[in-house]
Amino acid sequence: MTKSSKAKTSKAAPKAAAAPAAPAKAESTKLGKTHIVEAIADKAGLSKxxxxEVFDAFGDIVVxxxxxxxxxxxxxxxxFSVxxxxxxxxxxxxxxxxxTIPAGKKVRFKIASNLKGNL
Incomplete structure (x- = not known):
């Protein structure tokens, strides 16, 4: 076998063993889009x-x-306010x-008093 044919066969050969699975992570404290979409689907009886689409439309309306x-x-x-x-x-x-940092705009969020009291 020549060097070029050895290289081709080694790339095409399947891996002998899969990498060991990563240890399970602790539950994340961040609630991402997929979790929110799943919760909306469950509570409203909608498909994912x-x-x-509802989540994306809501985000577009707010922006x-x-x-x-x-x-x-x-x-x-x-x-939310600017x-x-x-x-x-x-x-x-x-x-x-x-x-000099130029003037600009930022989005502010003022938490509702009843939510603040319940945290």
């Missing part, structure tokens, strides 16, 4: 595809409202150089 300068109130959870930030001075890490 329909629940994903569009915030871009339009409106606040979004979610009863029992809180309120606030302006002023131009300010900062320090570049590592060089200690003074820099």
């Amino acid at each position: 595809k329909q629940a994903a 569009d409202a915030l871009k339009g300068g409106k606040s979004v109130g979610l009863p029992g959870l809180g309120t 606030t302006s930030t002023a131009e300010r001075q900062g320090v570049r890490p590592g060089t200690s150089e003074r820099i």
